[in-house]
Amino acid sequence: MKDLVIVWLAAIATLAIYSILYKENPIYRFFEHVFIGLATGYSIARLWSDVLLPSWWQPMLGGQWYWIFALVVGGMFYTIYLPRYAWMSRLVMTVLMGMAAGIAFKGFATLYIPQLAATFRPIFSPAPPYLLVNNLLIIITVVAVMTYFFFSFEHKSRAVRGTASLGRWLLMIAFGAIFGSTVMARVALLTYRLWFLVHDVPSRGIPHL
Amino acid sequence: MASVTPAEIERQRRQSRIIYGVLAALMVLFLLFEMKLPFVVGPQALGLYDAVGKVRDDQLVLLSVNWEAGTVGESMPQTEALIQHLFLAKKRFAIFGIDPIGPGFAQRIAERQAERLGKTYGVDWVNWGYKPGQLAMFLGLARDIPGTIKQDSIRKADLTTLPVMRGIKSARDLGLILEVTSTDSIEIWIQYFHGVYGTPVGYAPTAVMVPEAYPYLNAKQLVGMLAGIKGAAEYADLLERNWDVEMTWEYPPRRAMNAVAIAHVLIVLLIVLGNYQYFTRHRRRAERT
Numbered sequence: 001m002k003d004l005v006i007v008w009l010a011a012i013a014t015l016a017i018y019s020i021l022y023k024e025n026p027i028y029r030f031f032e033h034v035f036i037g038l039a040t041g042y043s044i045a046r047l048w049s050d051v052l053l054p055s056w057w058q059p060m061l062g063g064q065w066y067w068i069f070a071l072v073v074g075g076m077f078y079t080i081y082l083p084r085y086a087w088m089s090r091l092v093m094t095v096l097m098g099m100a101a102g103i104a105f106k107g108f109a110t111l112y113i114p115q116l117a118a119t120f121r122p123i124f125s126p127a128p129p130y131l132l133v134n135n136l137l138i139i140i141t142v143v144a145v146m147t148y149f150f151f152s153f154e155h156k157s158r159a160v161r162g163t164a165s166l167g168r169w170l171l172m173i174a175f176g177a178i179f180g181s182t183v184m185a186r187v188a189l190l191t192y193r194l195w196f197l198v199h200d201v202p203s204r205g206i207p208h209l
Numbered sequence: 210m211a212s213v214t215p216a217e218i219e220r221q222r223r224q225s226r227i228i229y230g231v232l233a234a235l236m237v238l239f240l241l242f243e244m245k246l247p248f249v250v251g252p253q254a255l256g257l258y259d260a261v262g263k264v265r266d267d268q269l270v271l272l273s274v275n276w277e278a279g280t281v282g283e284s285m286p287q288t289e290a291l292i293q294h295l296f297l298a299k300k301r302f303a304i305f306g307i308d309p310i311g312p313g314f315a316q317r318i319a320e321r322q323a324e325r326l327g328k329t330y331g332v333d334w335v336n337w338g339y340k341p342g343q344l345a346m347f348l349g350l351a352r353d354i355p356g357t358i359k360q361d362s363i364r365k366a367d368l369t370t371l372p373v374m375r376g377i378k379s380a381r382d383l384g385l386i387l388e389v390t391s392t393d394s395i396e397i398w399i400q401y402f403h404g405v406y407g408t409p410v411g412y413a414p415t416a417v418m419v420p421e422a423y424p425y426l427n428a429k430q431l432v433g434m435l436a437g438i439k440g441a442a443e444y445a446d447l448l449e450r451n452w453d454v455e456m457t458w459e460y461p462p463r464r465a466m467n468a469v470a471i472a473h474v475l476i477v478l479l480i481v482l483g484n485y486q487y488f489t490r491h492r493r494r495a496e497r498t
Binding site: 022042049100103110118138174186189198199 | 222225226229233236237240241277278279280281282283285309310312313338339340341344345348359360362365396397399400401403404405415416417418419420421424425427428429430437438439460464465468469472473476
């Protein structure tokens with residue numbers, strides 16, 4: 001019975017959300033707010049049960065009294081709303097910013113330096129021809145796109161103008177690929193809801209089937 | 210520029226509704242009836258599949274699940290494919306997320322598959338639950354896993370007491386990190402786990418994020434990738450070809466991919482038709498003037 005109610009509730013919610021495709025309506029608005037409210041409520045409950053309870057509340061009650069300072073430091077963020085004590089929020093923010101900047105430097109090196117090295121590709125080697133074509137394509141794309149974004153001098157020379165123009169075309173192709181992927185993602189999400197309506201609802205939502 | 214009349218807007222709305230209707234009808238048809246459309250497994254899915262096989266018995270696979278209800282259509286089949294492979298290949302794994310909702314979804318899938326394949330919670334798999342994605346947490350996790358996670362999410366047991374965590378102390382004991390996500394959480398694993406400890410990282414993003422992942426694949430910062438629902442379908446195909454066990458799906462990715470493919474054919478046709486109409490109208494107008 002419980003499963004039956006869940007399936008039908010989900011079916012009604014799905015149809016209500018897709019009703020926006022016909023036109024804007026209050027039923028769509030209602031279910032949109034229910035969805036956001038549920039996600040937020042669930043997140044708060046998880047935050048308490050998986051994070052605050054085992055990592056802060058239980059140790060504090062178990063004798064590690066100094067965890068109370070986490071609440072004090074966390075509370076300092078909210079002094080931003082009190083002009084007289086706003087300097088306290090800047091203290092914790094400064095510490096966090098300094099830490100983030102230091103860690104980000106290390107992260108930048110491990111993230112981008114291998115990618116820079118990976119653009120240095122051989123174009124004359126015993127590798128299969130398709131790999132050499134791929135390598136050549138990567139090198140041409142990197143040079144052309146970087147030329148397009150090079151603003152330190154005016155693009156007067158015909159060679160620079162041509163390379164920059166090629167860079168612009170290659171960027172457009174990349175944007176096209178990104179847009180194509182976006183369409184695929186949206187269609188995939190629609191497919192799941194259609195599967196739910198034509199498969200799950202008849203198999204789980206109608207008792208005699 | 211000529212203003213658009215209310216009648217024109219209404220006509221466009223009617224056309225949109227017809228397109229939505231035709232699209233939905235075609236997709237339902239391809240979902241209900243199993244059809245064998247041509248299908249090729251790409252090198253990215255194959256790379257990820259091979260990487261799972263290479264994990265040593267003394268290592269743990271970290272299944273990082275950061276997706277929400279909005280992307281179930283892509284992320285759930287990816288997660289289900291990976292969990293089935295991990296169970297079949299007898300690889301110990303831990304579910305974890307920096308999104309509060311993802312680990313709950315993955316736990317439901319793992320429980321269903323564990324019951325079917327005879328796997329035990331705490332021995333073959335564990336749910337670490339949700340932890341906020343702060344940098345400090347990741348740095349702590351890399352150095353001291355039990356000290357950062359402390360207890361599992363289901364039994365609330367001390368992590369060090371669970372057999373699945375035997376010998377697992379830091380990032381060096383992780384054989385593979387699998388990130389199933391609808392957010393940009395992949396960078397952190399590459400920066401602080403692959404970049405520092407050399408831990409292999411596999412990626413299962415939604416299709417919208419796929420183009421941005423190619424620089425990571427190109428630089429070998431990722432061992433492989435499941436590109437949205439297409440990646441899940443490829444992985445399902447690999448599993449069905451390589452394992453003599455029946456795979457079960459809450460949402461079968463091969464059938465879903467058929468529906469997505471037919472939707473793409475329709476969209477491409479409509480783009481061609483729309484452009485043809487635009488250019489012929491333009492030419493006729495030019496001829497008149």
